[in-house]
Amino acid sequence: MAEEAGHSATNMATVHLWQALGFQIFATVPEAFDHPEHGLVGLHVMFQLLPGGEARDRTSMRSRSR
Numbered sequence: 001m002a003e004e005a006g007h008s009a010t011n012m013a014t015v016h017l018w019q020a021l022g023f024q025i026f027a028t029v030p031e032a033f034d035h036p037e038h039g040l041v042g043l044h045v046m047f048q049l050l051p052g053g054e055a056r057d058r059t060s061m062r063s064r065s066r
Contacts, residue, residue, distance in 0.1 A: 015044060023048045 015025075023046040032043035 018046055
């Protein structure tokens with residue numbers, strides 16, 4: 001599954017840790033990092049809403065960043 005998203009599973013334990021702490025993957029940038037052993041791998045852009053923040057769907061958040 002990770003390779004289908006355009007990145008290798010080089011740091012999945014860390015990704016799972018951040019997700020356990022409440023962070024979500026907003027987007028994955030394919031081939032954004034040149035790993036010394038695995039070559040070009042994807043980079044996750046992650047976020048966490050602050051307490052009291054409004055929950056918005058991902059589509060509306062993406063359109064605001066453009």
